[in-house]
Amino acid sequence: MSRAFVKEPEGGEAFEDLPDRPISPHANLVTPEGLAQIEAELAQWHDAHAQAQATQDRAAISHAGRELRYWTARRANAELVPPPEDPDEVHFGAAVTIDRADGRHQTWRIVGEDEADPTQGTLSFVSPLARALMGKRVGDTVMIGTAEVEIVAIG
Incomplete structure (x- = not known):
């Protein structure tokens, strides 16, 4: 078929059928x-x-x-998610401070997937670190990868 009879895109067709953003199963x-x-x-x-x-x-x-x-x-x-009944336990919405073996202190707030931004100190509740911390208390130790960390504060 001659190219004269083929309709060329006018520039917008490529954008008309953008796939939907995936929705988390969580x-x-x-x-x-x-x-x-x-x-x-x-x-x-x-x-x-x-x-x-x-x-x-x-x-x-x-x-x-x-x-x-x-x-x-x-x-x-x-x-x-309402505030927890036991504020002394790591829960959704809590800020958790951990001490690492190398001397670093890190504080993370456990939040929903859409509001998580590790560069701003927020972690998704489905992240491996947040899941490891959930339900723990000050003084508990947790394995994060191959390193052990201690929970020093919950806010």
Whole structure:
């Protein structure tokens, strides 16, 4: 067939069918801050989608639509976790300080998957480190990889 009869993409078709962002199979546990973050993302992507529609930017419409679907799903299945009954035990939402054998002190807050950012001191509750710490108390030791760490504070 001659190339004269083949419709070429006009630039937007490649963006029309962006695959959805994967949704975690784990429960969507959130802290109050995590729930606020989800709601802020929803508002931001609603605005971005409206702006993209107003300018008829097909790529931006597709991207914003994808993000809206993701954050709408995350909001729909978000489970706000109340404070624990035993604050002396590592739990979801707690800040945990550990001492490593090399002398480093590290503090991590255990949060939901969408709000986790290890560079900011937050860990997802499904991460190996968070799972190893859950349910432990000050003075307990935990194996993290091949190293043993001690829990020195829970907040």
